[in-house]
Amino acid sequence: MRRWFPSLILSAALWVMWLVLNGSASPGHLILGGVIGLAVPVLVAPLKPAAGRLRKPLVLARLILVVGHDVVQSALDVGHGILRSRRQPPRGSFVDIPLELRDPFGLAALAMITTVVPGTVWSELAPDSSTLRLHVFDLAGEAEFIEHYKRRYERPLKEIFG
Incomplete structure (x- = not known):
């Protein structure tokens, strides 16, 4: 039926x-x-994709709060960067981030998070999903940004989607 x-x-x-x-x-x-x-x-x-398994709903709740905070904070940072752009132009740059996350649902969630947070643009994903290229509006330090991105977004998603 x-x-x-x-x-x-x-x-x-x-x-x-x-x-x-x-x-x-x-x-x-x-x-x-x-x-x-x-x-x-x-x-x-x-x-229609097969249903994904959601593990650790408390980690998901914490991730939602982190993303909400980051959206507000990043919007303020981008706004401030635009206002001071005549004195100090933003240091826009592409960053290659090595990924451990391979789950398609986790990667889709990571893409949505990246899209929602102002100042970052998902540019390219390697065919084997090993590297993500982002464009960052104002990049102070590449290594610090990569660690920040992995710690705040990729690691929780890896816990949630395995």
């Missing part, structure tokens, strides 16, 4: 969305919307 109808809620939502977007509940639209609603979840089911 699950093979032919992987997500009845998604099927129903697609069917309703089809009817609303077309503004018609004619028999043709009812049938076509139903076919689309049933076919799309079956066709995209192989693309």
Whole structure:
């Protein structure tokens, strides 16, 4: 049953969305919307990743607080850097960070964290996931930044996702 109808809620939502977007509940639209609603979840089911295992929820809670703090602090730092940029231009630079984290869910979380924190941009991930290249808005010291990044983000994610 699950093979032919992987997500009845998604099927129903697609069917309703089809009817609303077309503004018609004619028999043709009812049938076509139903076919689309049933076919799309079956066709995209192989693309759905397997569920990841979440270990150590307390580490996750602490990581969320750390990221929240870092977002605020980094936003203030970037704002301050922009305001003083005429006197002292920011030292933007690319940094290569060696990674120990290999779990795809952990890497996805790391990418989201990097995207959310102002002043850092995820630029490239090595094909074997061994090295991450970031662009940092104002880099004081590369070694210190790498240690900071690994300690605050990568290590907790490694604990959470194994």
